[in-house]
Amino acid sequence: MTALARARGRAPGILLLAALATGVAAQHHQQAPDAPKIIAPGYAALNYEAPIPGSYRLPPLGAAADGDIVDSSGAQRRLHQAFGDGVTLLAFIYTSCDDVNGCPLATFVMAQVARRLQADPVIRERLKLVSYSFDIAHDTPAVLSRYAESFRPDGARWDFVTAPDADTLRTTLAAYQQTVQQTGGHAFSHILRVFLVDGEQRIRNIYSTAFLHADTVAADIRTLLMEQGALASAPAPAVDAATTRNADDPLLGLPPLTAMPGPQPTAAQAALGARLFFDRRLSLNRTLSCAMCHVPAQGFAVNELATAVGIEGRTVKRNAPTLLNVGWLGVLFHDARENRLEQQVWAPLLASNEMGNPSIGYVLDNLRHWSGYAAAFEEAFGTGIGMESVGAALAAYQRTLVAGGSPFDRWHYGGDETAVDAAAKRGFALFRGKAGCVACHSVGPEHALFTDQQLHNTGLGYRASMAPDARRRLTELAPGVAIEYDLSYVQPSAERKPNDLGRYEVTQDPADRWKYRTAPLRNVALTAPYMHDGSLATLAAVVAFYDRGGIPNEGLDPLVHPLGLSAAEQADLVAFLESLTSPAVARLVDEAQAIEVSNPRVE
Incomplete structure (x- = not known):
């Protein structure tokens, strides 16, 4: 039956x-x-x-x-x-x-x-x-x-x-x-x-x-x-001489390039994408390029601001995430509303509080008018300027931002015991063990992106939405010079703080309130401030936040709970996170600085 x-x-x-x-x-x-x-x-x-x-x-x-x-x-x-x-x-x-x-x-x-x-x-x-x-x-x-x-x-x-x-x-x-x-x-x-x-x-x-x-x-x-010893343990991944010899490879510790979603870029496609990435004319008032929120010298993020700023100083409610190694990600934006770089690139181009363009056609018409672009698209894609080819060009450049081969990779995947110090090794043991970070920031036997590409509620979004607004604010006017003022003085002219409900804004499912994407941790020491809202200024603050167990709320992810870490253990975790910085980033910054940038006052 x-x-x-x-x-x-x-x-x-x-x-x-x-x-x-x-x-x-x-x-x-x-x-x-x-x-x-x-x-x-x-x-x-x-x-x-x-x-x-x-x-x-x-x-x-x-x-x-x-x-x-x-x-x-x-x-x-x-x-x-x-x-x-x-x-x-x-x-x-x-x-x-x-x-x-x-x-x-x-x-x-x-x-x-x-x-x-x-x-x-x-x-x-x-x-x-x-x-x-x-x-x-x-x-x-x-x-x-x-x-x-x-x-x-x-x-x-x-x-x-x-x-x-x-x-x-x-x-x-x-x-x-x-x-x-x-x-x-x-x-x-x-x-x-x-x-x-x-x-x-x-x-x-x-x-x-x-x-x-x-x-x-x-x-x-x-x-x-x-x-428990009831089953035989899995064998440790082998480390051979070839792996050690290639320990300076920027791909060490990363998945193969063929694992990236989407096509592998040609040199012409990547060069065209880089040109677009740095072109301020792509914003409505010709003042803002992609590179101004994803600054190469700041880890392809932005260190000075908790949340990004669009044209005319317009408020963007979330932190600008790094683009390093973004080519392997299938979950894009903090709320995971896109899954391909070719599609993702259009969101900031059209957002009224980011680059401010009124329509896709407006962007395409401008590109067709500006000298050099039509020929470059024909050379790179064998086609004219269109929505798909613009997205493909910007995606192609981002797929070249590969930065592995960190000290951690040279030690863990390359077999070089001298690549990291004892504190970083202790920190990695905590990361996989007592602290449980690996439950969301995944580490595989052959490579690691340090993200499960899922979304979790840590309580930060809940606190920002549900806590009463502060009445006073401390603002730094210059280094070492700060004033505290009553917010009621500026409220009549200040922009209203946007609410942020995380993944709920995409799915409209109440269970998704205040859920945000697990951030990849590679090169994380370069990309402060942290979290979806840039509310934590240092890696030490991030570790302390998770040690406290996040912010209690009904939807708090069960993986987030108090850890009971000592001060020394927290310092070791920070040392481990700092060991994830790739030497390839310096080369990517040098290459970015050599890219020819169009004059926004021309054409």
Whole structure:
């Protein structure tokens, strides 16, 4: 009997999940009219390579709470008794959930994980799965038993449990920071969280809808079992003589150039893109070029301003990110609203508070009028000036801004033990271990961009939006000379501070409020100030911010929590971050200074 057949006549959540479990592979061929337009990544193939088990570490995030439970047989026991001594995957669900990206996703992924790992007898005996229902009125032991029958693979150690009473439920949900609100009948509003718990009842990872995928969960489970000694550890990446000989290569530690999204630029295309990048005539009033917010000598960012400034001094609400190594990124802007450089470049050209051009046609007509550009586009692309070729030219130049081969790379990937000092080495150990930075700033066995290319809520956006406005401000008039003044004096003429809700402004999904892209960390010592709003002036301030656990709010990413770092440990982390500076940056700056810049007063 199929899962769908067994589920007939049962709760809506069972029917929905059974349909997904039997038909998700065909989702792109035929969908019901009311099927969701967007489903969670966990239902599809992973669109990036899962990390190699054992090549990374999952830092403890806190204790997994215990409490009384009732299982599907009606027996009462403790939650920790359901965990076992290996690895546990714990999900909070309710069986009648009809949100495809909620409880059904958790059950679907857990079933995939169980089936995938069943073949390994070591994992089968050390992996527990627990689905904990918070609908104590409806999800009785009998209901949970039928639900388990539909989806639990034969031989899987998977318990379906609930709380014995409302007080116990409230205590357990609070301990796991799981907010649940009943919206009527048996419907609940909640944020999906699935917890990975080790044999010492410590939480080692927390998966939300965007990150819950069988491939990555399976890798995490294997990693924890390797840590426990139950599985053989992954071999360390080999370091050969050829790698060491090429330790001064600006690509050392970076993915291959062929891994960049988009075509590899020709010399003519990159040269044309560089010319456009430095041309101030591309702004409405011919005063602002791309290079004035992405200053080569300032790490292709801007050090003097927390947030960028557009034409006529207009306010831009976010910090100008570095363009170094941007060619490998598939998540662009702080809110991830673009995924290709060819598309991204048009946003600042057309933004009224940045370069201010009124339309695409206005930009193209100007370029056709200015001498030299028509011939240059014909030479580079074999075509005239158009929206696609302008985007391709600017993207081509940005793809040449490659800066690897840092002291860290020469040590970690090149095998040169003298490339970094002891403080940087201790800092990297903290980065991968106690501090847990690697959970978002990924490091692979062969290369690292130091970003998961995902979005997270650290609380900074929440604080800026929800905290009351200051009444007074301290302003520096000159070095060592500052005044404090009442903001009411300037409010009638001052520009209103723009609100910033992060990824929500793209998706309109309340769960995305104040989420911003994980910043890549290469060359980070050159690109102060930091964060999406430039609110942290130094690397030491950034480390201290994360050590405090960010800014508490309902949507705070569970990976952000107090770290308990000593002052010496924080200093070691800063030393590690400073070791990520590439010597190739100096060459890129020299090349930028040699680029011929058009006179904005001509033509």
